[in-house]
Amino acid sequence: MTAPNANTDNKRNKEANIWLDAHHDPVSSLHTFTSCLSLADLHADGDHKLLVADLGNKTHEMKLKVFKGTNLMVESSIIDLPTGLVTFYMDTNEPRTPAVAVASGPFIYVYKNLRPYFKFTLPPLEVNSVEQDLWSQVRDDKIDVKILREMLESLQNEGSEGLLTVRSLRFLQLEEDELEAFAKLHKSAPLKRQTVITCMSTMKKTMPDDDAISCLVVGTESQDIYILDPEAFTVLAKMSLPSVPVFVSVSGLYDVEFRIAIACRDGNIYTVKKGGKAIRTCVEVGSQIVGLERIGKTLVVGCMNNSLVCYSSKGRKLWSVYLPDSITTMTNLNHKAKGFKAVLVALKNGEVRLYKEKFLLSTMQVDGPVTAMQFGRFGREESSLILVTRAGGMYVKILKRTASFEEKDTVSGPPPAQSVKLNIPKKTKLFVDQSLRERENSTSMHRTFQRDLCLLRLTAARSYVSALEKSLNPVSTSGEPIKVSAHIQGFGPAFKLTIKLQNTSSNTPSTDLLIAFQFLESLYNLSRPCIPVPLLIPGIEYVFETLVECISDKGIADAIKVFVVHKGKSVPIITAVINMPVSEAVVAV
């Protein structure tokens, strides 16, 4: 049933392959996200560079990397994990070189001409008065660290965990014996509460030109949005949100009129306008938001329920498309020469899809989920697409100049599966003949069947009883509720025998058990011929191991029986039989 579908898909892909492969480095070892990727004309020479804030390997090697063409040009270390990277013009000096802002923790590092230029720190937040009080008491040695910890824990349990300072949170994570030293080291420093930047964007200040001065728009963990002045780095405006912002999308000019759409962690999108202090809930998406792009006057939102939904600026739902896999990242494609705007969506199965409105224009397959992508001018090429995959591969693709963007509704009409005939085998003549026989001799057939069934039940019951008596089963039936499974690994002459025991009851632990073996002593040698078993807690699998050595070179094998027995009883509870493989001969080299 899938074959015709796949065919048509292939055909469409061939027609609509609008990308040229410019560069592919499968081991670029970049680890980054869309928000940390940018393209900019750093030296005002018309050669656009690629800027990447690399997250390194989680704890170290965070770097700002600048690529000229496909070569790494500059690399500079970042102290903490970067959360966003933007380029913006902060002055009117010639030549027009943009500054780079990297958000990391509570700081924004600004680079000019690729040299550190300025570090902006977000204004500190108010410290909880109880917490302040506690630390000042510690400083004056009025209370000891244990009381401090208890008090802080009670503060934390009150639900104000997010409102504690980093120092208190770290203090609560420490082990008992480290508390004293930590408190001693930090108690004299003043208590500060800082927040963390979650997202960052830019907004033109007075002019809509490409190289006009821009303000920074920053969202923080403390549920605020700050707009920063690019020259003096002062806070121009601050707005509070009901939840933590994760994506911001800005339109308009700061001095004239602007509108910021903010996707928050509670699954809502809020909008902020100039002057309007009130935050408006624009949209309740109904699922977690994984991407937000503004196309013209509409907002395209990627949701965790594998859908792409479009809303008007008023918050009215315009359309929605369901995707075959979950979204990893989104970006917009703005082809200025053709006046063409669309949205690129990367999926977990390694597809990158191009959507114009709700119509799928093209699909491209890369060899892993894409975590970061950016469309724009790279080098001297106007329309390039940078893709970074989760495995660290980097692709550079160029949009074909001949690419045509036909909007066609691919979902119209009945689905192709409807016209495919199911391959149901016909009933054969033989079947009809046999059913005739069945109809004629139904009584005698039934009688024979019932007699045979009785006999079979008897045979089964007899074998079952004998298996029970010999405790041949790997799963116990009565008494101790345990289950055993045994595996053999290795080539020989040395093997490893792994025995897994599990208590299958819901709440009765088993005690006083032993594992014993039965084997041919002339053939095998066990390192642990008897294994004592500790208390078995229900539901957890216990693993026991022993080495088996084959001491015969005749190329014969035998079975090893594993018994689980109660201490002091001779009848095993359960048995597992392992058919040993033939041991490989020792090959003399």
Add this chain to the structure above:
Amino acid sequence: MTMDPLFLALSLFRRRKFEECSEICTQLLKKNPYDQAAWCLKTRALTEQVYVDEIEVDEEGIAEVLMDDNSMAQLPRPGTSLKKPGTGIGAPTPGVRPMSQSGRPLSGFVRPGTQSARPGTMEQALRSSRTAGTARPVTSASGRFVRLGTASMLSQPDGPFINVPKLNLVKYAQRQNLAKSLFEYIFHQENDVRNALELAARATEACNFKDWWWKVQLAKCYYRLGMFRDSEKQLKSSLRDQEMVDTYLYLAKVYVRLDQPLTAIEILKKGIEKFTGETALLTGIARIHEALNNMSDAVQVYKDVLHYDNTHVESIACIATQHFYTDQPEVALRYFRRLLQMGVYNTELFNNLGLCCFYAQQYDMALNCFERALSLSTDENMADVWYNIGQVALRIGDLALSYQCFRLALAADNNHAESYNNLGVLEFRKGNIDQARVFFQTAQNLAALMYEPNFNYALLSQKVGDLQSSFSAVNKSLEAFPEHWDSKDLLRQLRVELAAL
């Protein structure tokens, strides 16, 4: 009057009494060490004792499977590789045709390689096939062949008959009458591939590269040494001199090893053009189709085989299996009965007959067959018979009987994953959630490539509210069987539940 001893030895050789034949030759050689006839006969008698048909035996060792550097493409196109079978058209779904524990669709005829797909990990390679009773050798170059060699050493208390390292191979290569039997002796009895290769190389040179037989032998040596491209060259050159069925089969084998099944099929087809109706070649094609999971084509070729040889057991069994799994048990029943008439009399056949009778609604014969299967069964196949009886019991609604049967299957084979899975379902029905979970987990561990235990575990976890476990289990299930509708449906439900705010 006594018979001429050499004539007697020849007669014994023809009657395949190799031990006695070689004894007489030994005595002749004691009298006259330079008796070439006796020497040659003894060599052949010793070779015949351990002779294995090189074309049939093809079991890849762990080293070959895991460290395969001969295949052409890492990401082959669908339907062109044996590494990822089932990507072509016409592959049976595991929902209709069950998988063996190592992830191949059940085949009608057990051959080396039908039971085990190429394992993905070292762990799988080490565990599944070895505990399934068939030991996979470490490498086919050393393990098994060395063992065969040592076994033959044991039977000769006074050392080997020919001391190969001391032979002057150049001299023997000149004497074509002796060289061929000497080569076979070195290759099969001594398993000394290097010396065999040297002898073959010198001999083929001695007859001016004109003798097709030596080229095939060279190819065999190259194949053993893992030099498949050289082997291919020799075989092709040999085919130019003289077309032989064996050579075609061997060339196809080389291509299969190079993971080029389509080329292998082409070679075999070329062979059929020359040798019309050669069942060995036809069977070769059918086997490759089957390895590619292309069952409909395989059955077509098997039918051609039956056209030329209507007592071909492998073809009958494979066609019958295919009919059984395409919902025509009554046709399968006919084929299996044909096998019975031909004198095949074993557990597997009665088991299959029983199943066919039951599903074709010939109830009066079904259970009788199972009883016979049970009485004939050995330790290895008893578990499967009990499992199938359990299935029949499930169909007639006798849950107590089926429970007993599955337990008996487990007693016979502790690693019978299917029984664990079905026991889990039965326990789940009874409401013993903990017990059911343990059974499903065990089945998952035993047969990672089966989708059923994963799906069942996901369903159970979802019912008790453990969405995270359910999600990971259902993903595993879809990995094993991507089109499984129920798994997809469950995944959709889980997505809704997980994405709920």
